Amino acid sequence: MNTLQKPSARRLIQLLRSQGPVSRLKLADLLDVQPSTVTRIVNQLLDDGLVVEEADPNRAGRRGYPSKLLQLRPMGLLSAGVFIDPERYYTCIVNALGEVLSEETSSITDRGFSQLMELIGASVDRQTRQLGLQPDRFIGCGISYPGQHTSKPGIVRQTQYFSEWPEIDASKDFAPYFDMPVHQLNDAKCACLAELLFGSCRSVRNFNYVWLSHGIGGAAVIDQSLYLGKSASAAEFGGLFPKSQPRPSGSDLLATIKEAGLAADNLEHISKADLQHESILNWVDRVEQQLKWLSLVITRTMSPDAIVLGGRLPDAIFSELIERLSASKSLGEDHFGPHPTFIRAEADKKPHLGAAALPLYLTTSPNAG
């Protein structure tokens, strides 16, 4: 696996992810190197079992040496992911393509740190064994949960739900419970990585992710690499919507639902009928305006190619918001000209997938790790 230390190999892997199966010649063109260079790098990656070759079906019937397409080998890289909710935890094993090989979830009864981590560590271990894999074949375990980072790098502010937790230092506090390297990042930023590696942003250079769950988070990707800023708090869009005011968050939606006397008591239980209720329609109208404003702010600061919306709100709401934002002529006063593209996140349904994306990102992205 030493190959992953080499920047050229990482760049190649990145291209395989974004450009699907490609020939060596195309890769050489995209990387702006000689075909011979690609051959050499690919040979190492083949040796290490990180990529596989297959025949090019579209190439049949044409003249010349038939190109062989290269692809990431699904089992070439394995990663574990852990997402910790206030109420449940989710764990999974994921391959190089972001396919979930196995997952478990359980509600959290005992919120003590070490008790919970014992359970989670055991869950990852169990799935590893059930798949017949060795922990040392894993590139790492990513841990994700709602919360902001403190000014000390790598340390996460205790979330409101886990007030008895210590301030988490990923490298020290999580490590004892896993047989592999452990990394952590908050839910929004992990979700963004899933989008970058497996989802709709595989070939978008610069984008901003707006994460609407119970709370509001976000992430920024610049040049296909996660930009964290000072104290890993870049793109913390939640901070632009004061908690004392109505805001475009899941909690706020649930409060609206409750006020309207509807039944749903959690984001997964909102029915189609609920969405037609007037107070919810009003909620969406308001959130549309708030996101328009946020998009203007993002456009005026980061000026990304795309703004991606994802999170745990009902799918129908996301679709509606994307549609309305895409259709809007202007994002605000004095704004004219083209918007960034608005994109619906594809990989936000399983937050533990985002967590699993983190080790893959750190070890395969050219500018990270």
Added chain:
Amino acid sequence: MNTLQKPSARRLIQLLRSQGPVSRLKLADLLDVQPSTVTRIVNQLLDDGLVVEEADPNRAGRRGYPSKLLQLRPMGLLSAGVFIDPERYYTCIVNALGEVLSEETSSITDRGFSQLMELIGASVDRQTRQLGLQPDRFIGCGISYPGQHTSKPGIVRQTQYFSEWPEIDASKDFAPYFDMPVHQLNDAKCACLAELLFGSCRSVRNFNYVWLSHGIGGAAVIDQSLYLGKSASAAEFGGLFPKSQPRPSGSDLLATIKEAGLAADNLEHISKADLQHESILNWVDRVEQQLKWLSLVITRTMSPDAIVLGGRLPDAIFSELIERLSASKSLGEDHFGPHPTFIRAEADKKPHLGAAALPLYLTTSPNAG
């Protein structure tokens, strides 16, 4: 000058700029390479006349081989700068350290594009000859003026003052008037480059520049490299303050001054007495609030290490604003924890210096050009 193509040489030059005179050993440490590598790169740079060696005065009296300090050779790189105002143009010749070797300015009478460019080209030419230099020793000429970039890359939207100008395409329209490569970027982003290369931000990794002149502009530097975003419109902070409303711009200040019946009719003519006038004091109060809000927005999106204030407002106003922003406990509701540092720009007095910084940046920065 072929040395400047090499990334390692560029990285070394960047360090010389930010770390002042340094020994080879220190450079090796900073670059995380072997001292022998530094020796080899430095030898080339010495050959090319880009750096010079000098004795280390602090080293006298101590044992061992005395370290020799390396520095950029001032005349090793030359650049021309042009700033075009609605009313005047400014031209200059600048060396590698950002020292202005020569400058000229003149009011603009004929606003026709080719007439004006003839004059400007002649001005650069004249100064070049008066200094006894050859145009081919120049690394380029930078052109800067107020205005936003259009969606076509490299094309600047015609400014309101030069409505008869075509949409400028730097590489084509400017080139004929100069005997060296020409580059262009708007005033705010050029000013930011001056700050990055010569001013207060030489060793700040990520920062945002807030440019307050007649209008409002801005720029973003990520990892010591200018981030432009889509259509080079990242950090166009002016777009966050609608023109129909009071806003923190020089034009707005001048309007306030006029309304108060004060004499000053341009930003350079504001007197100390004027600044004590109640309406101006109120103006500063309002602008403080607007910049606080902008700083919150910047912090929540880019999360930079520093926010830099510069432009053509009176110095006293900048000092006052920096002081107040630095002292503020919070930038807005729900904001706590540390701010970014607020910094007063050092290199904003001569906008043509910013223009001259552009070719230097493009040819010596590791991630540009």
Added chain:
DNA sequence: TTTTTAATTTGCGCTTCGCAATATAATGCT
């Protein structure tokens, strides 16, 4: 004068990559 110390340089070998020549596997032509 010799020793010690610290910064720099030199020699050697490994790795990476571009360039040009070659190999390979398919189709098309006679």
Added chain:
DNA sequence: AGCATTATATTGCGAAGCGCAAATTAAAAA
């Protein structure tokens, strides 16, 4: 079938960059 043509991939060679270890240099200290 046999040979030409074509497109893709590979191999061999040489140049460049860099780490490592040994050598060199210029100063102070013994």
